Amino acid sequence: LVFLILFIIGYLCFGALIFEILEQPVEDKLIQELKAHRVNFLTENSCVTDEELEVFIKEVVSAANRGVSAVNNVTMTDANWSFGQALFFAATVLTTIGYGRVTPLSDGGKGFCIIYAVIGIPLTLILFTALVERLMVPAKYFLLFLYRKLGHIYKIFHIQLLHLGIILGTFILLFILIPAAIFAVLEPKWNYLDSFYYCFISLTTIGLGDYIPGDSANQHYRAIYKLSTTAYLLIGLVMLMTVLAVVYEIPELNLGFHF
Numbered sequence: 001l002v003f004l005i006l007f008i009i010g011y012l013c014f015g016a017l018i019f020e021i022l023e024q025p026v027e028d029k030l031i032q033e034l035k036a037h038r039v040n041f042l043t044e045n046s047c048v049t050d051e052e053l054e055v056f057i058k059e060v061v062s063a064a065n066r067g068v069s070a071v072n073n074v075t076m077t078d079a080n081w082s083f084g085q086a087l088f089f090a091a092t093v094l095t096t097i098g099y100g101r102v103t104p105l106s107d108g109g110k111g112f113c114i115i116y117a118v119i120g121i122p123l124t125l126i127l128f129t130a131l132v133e134r135l136m137v138p139a140k141y142f143l144l145f146l147y148r149k150l151g152h153i154y155k156i157f158h159i160q161l162l163h164l165g166i167i168l169g170t171f172i173l174l175f176i177l178i179p180a181a182i183f184a185v186l187e188p189k190w191n192y193l194d195s196f197y198y199c200f201i202s203l204t205t206i207g208l209g210d211y212i213p214g215d216s217a218n219q220h221y222r223a224i225y226k227l228s229t230t231a232y233l234l235i236g237l238v239m240l241m242t243v244l245a246v247v248y249e250i251p252e253l254n255l256g257f258h259f
Contacts, residue, residue: 067102069215084223088214091230093117094124095237097202099209128238135242139167160250164243171243175236176200186225188216203236 042050060070067080080102092099093113104110143163150159176199183195190198190211198211214225247253 066105082223084226088226088230090116090120091233092207094120095205095233096121097205097207097233099207099212101209101212101215128241131238132241132245135238136245139163139242139246142166157250157252164246164250164253167246168243171239175203175232175239179232179236183213187213188218199236202233203240205237 038053042048042053063070085102089102091097093116104113143160146159146163147156150162154162176196180192180195180199183198184190184192187195194211198213201208201211213229214222219225
């Protein structure tokens with residue numbers, strides 16, 4: 001256990017170092033470009049003072065941090081708190097993805113969000129667990145099928161690895177690779193890597209919030225898009241939990257037995 005704790009601490013430090021090396025130069029470049037844009041704007045618009053621009057920027061940034069975009073003269077095809085958008089937000093709360101791009105604006109909304117999460121998150125976990133238990137039934141039938149076909153050739157552990165590989169590969173194909181391709185087509189500013197990154201970050205419930213489907217200012221059918229994405233996230237999380245359950249069924253891969 002001590003070794004595992006030390007390893008995790010070292011892994012955290014390693015990750016921090018790599019992120020600093022990769023991201024710091026990009027951030028510095030962005031800062032310099034932003035400063036240059038600010039200077040150019042003030043030069044070309046002498047009627048605007050630096051203080052007035054600062055106040056305006058703060059208002060825009062504050063609104064953006066709360067999910068309100070100033071793009072296109074503060075007009076979007078659908079409000080953040082339409083039913084479809086609100087359902088998407090509720091799903092990110094119950095699944096603990098929590099993107100953070102759109103958050104409750106009112107005190108009542110914040111209070112309700114706390115109560116809603118306290119009740120809903122445990123219920124969602126119970127539902128997901130029940131669904132995984134049922135999905136494990138056909139998964140185990142498939143494993144027995146592999147035992148009957150390959151048991152006289154390969155060891156049990158190797159057959160279990162094959163079983164895991166098939167299920168994991170199917171999950172990656174159906175819930176990462178194909179959805180990433182769809183998002184890359186539907187989202188005007190996303191390339192395939194951006195879409196793949198979004199799928200991975202969302203289904204692992206990291207939910208950084210830097211990429212969210214349907215948030216472009218000119219997004220058509222936003223409500224339907226958000227509902228479809230909500231369904232994708234819920235089903236994808238259940239399937240990911242099923243993959244983890246299959247891993248847990250293999251003692252050699254269950255690290256809990258080794259610490």
